[in-house]
Amino acid sequence: MVALPTAVGTWWYRSIRFSGEQVLLDTTQMYFYFCHKTPSMPLKRALMILAASCEFDKRHNSEIIERITDNEEVPMLLRELPNLGEKNKEQPLCRPYSIKARALLHAHLSRMRLPPDTLECDRRYIVSRCPDLIVEMVNCVNQLIALAYARRIPRLPTIETIENCMKLSPMIVQGLWEYKSPLLQLPYITEDHLKYFTNRKKHIKSLLQLAQLPGEERRQVLRFLNDKQYDDLMKVLGNMPYIHFQVNTEVIDDENSTVVTAGAIVTVTVFLRRTNMRELFGDTTIKEKEII
Structure with a gap:
């Protein structure tokens, strides 16, 4: 009891x-x-x-x-x-x-x-x-x-x-400070290796830029890795998420729904679609300005 x-x-x-x-x-x-x-x-x-x-x-x-x-x-x-x-x-x-x-x-x-x-x-x-x-x-x-x-x-x-x-x-x-390079998320990449991502022709700052490189050029950039390490890195990079999103703003029940005025109630609709970074390998159609 x-x-x-x-x-x-x-x-x-x-x-x-x-x-x-x-x-x-x-x-x-x-x-x-x-x-x-x-x-x-x-x-x-x-x-x-x-x-x-x-x-x-x-x-x-x-x-x-x-x-x-x-x-x-x-x-x-x-x-x-x-x-x-x-x-x-x-x-x-x-x-x-x-x-x-x-x-x-x-x-x-x-x-x-x-x-x-x-x-x-x-x-x-x-x-x-x-x-x-x-x-x-x-x-x-x-x-x-x-x-x-x-x-x-x-x-x-x-x-x-x-x-x-x-x-x-x-x-x-x-496990990174905000100001650190996102490339450090990849396996085998340390601060000492970041110099390999900068040359006279290209300055690779993001994972998207690395993924968009042609295969031979990417392998040249990562020449400090052996074949097994390179394969591991590419698997991780390929599984990294890439988010496509579209934002629409409108004022519902207004004649001109695209005009926002003081005091108006604005409805924001966001469409998100997640893909893997491997879909962007070698694809240069997505520009840097679209990176979020």
Whole structure:
């Protein structure tokens, strides 16, 4: 008779701590606070707030492992990372768990090697939790924008704020900073190899440009790879997504639906079609200006 109420009570207590996205409510409240406090949020500030999520704090998440080796390994990692902002005094951005998570995210984006049995395990766990947290952060900014338009809060978050929050997702998935070359997503390609993509005739900056090269010319550019490595790279490149999209804007129930005037309700319709990059191998009909 006692076991069932105890089990139900335990389940209820745990469930009320999370939002619909299975994100801790304390984390959601923190996102609301900082996004409202900083309506124009730079990218690194958004990353700093993401790293301060309560999911990375052992007091809120029993899956977090605190090791004695952190006392040595984390300070060593901090010394290798510039512009980490570890001297920030804001709570909880200045707390040890937040600084550690921020350092691991910076190391992930910089593709640094970490101790395999300690910090590398922590990095993998933090990265695995980031997609849901980023979705929650974007939702918080969206709600703040709606509240600002309803004049319930004084400051409207800028478009750069929500854009920077959304940029975190591809950055974390690709393990690259925003300003890094997209060619580094390909296997066997490192910073040292980027010089091979630039010559007097061509300057290859994107995956699309690489895919559009004729086969012999592409193999010449990738001459530093052996045949097996080249085949692996081409398989990965061929499976990369390429999105065709078309955007239509119109004012419904208006005589001239293509004219947008002040106060008009505009309907935006977006058509998306996903294909693989292999369909573009050697195809030069798609111009660089169409790349999104």
